[in-house]
Amino acid sequence: MSNHKDETIVNYQNNLEVLMDSNNNVKSPLLVSLEFSDFQSVEFLINKGADMYFKINGKYILEILREENLLTMRKLNFLLKNGFSLKKFKIERLSNFEFKYIKKCLENFVFDTNFIKYLLNLYKNKAGISKRKFNHRVNNEINKIEIPMELYLKYLDRKDYKKVEYLYKYYVYFIKNNNCSRYLTTY
DSSP: OOHHHHHHHHHHSSOOSOEEOTTOOEEOHHHHHHHTTOHHHHHHHHHTTOOTTOEETTEEHHHHHHHTTOOOHHHHHHHHHTTOOTTTSOGGGGTTSOHHHHHHHHHTTTTOHHHHHHHHHHHHTTOOOOHHHHHHHHHHHHTTOOOOHHHHHHHHHTTOHHHHHHHHHHHHHHHOOTHHHHHHHHO
């Protein structure tokens, strides 16, 4: 670990706003910690309220890491385990990501960490839940994603059929809605 990075994190632990790097690029302490793969600082900042969805020049931290070629599966897994979700990060923004990152985000979107924590909290507190309410929560969880048709069409235009197939199977499997097949077969 470099002293510069440590100094930056220490100076901004209590101020979760923004800072500038040596090239005058706006950064957040969370982004700097992720860039250096300093997961201890990332966890500290998240626990202190750092916003994983903070935008810098209109881009989310995840997008910046991808553009800087600093996004790794380890970093994405860490963010997902600490509450990152596609709820606030629109799926369309993933279209330029490597396919493995798209899959990982989708696979962790339904029944994500927050949903699991909710179930564990019920168990821990020995709180009962009706079958109807439980089914309602599960259905809300399953139906929380909508894969936009533009994403399918973008991959079709690129002749990236592997992504189209995966998105389609994901959507049909979790959402149980075959209406999108009409669009795909007429394209």
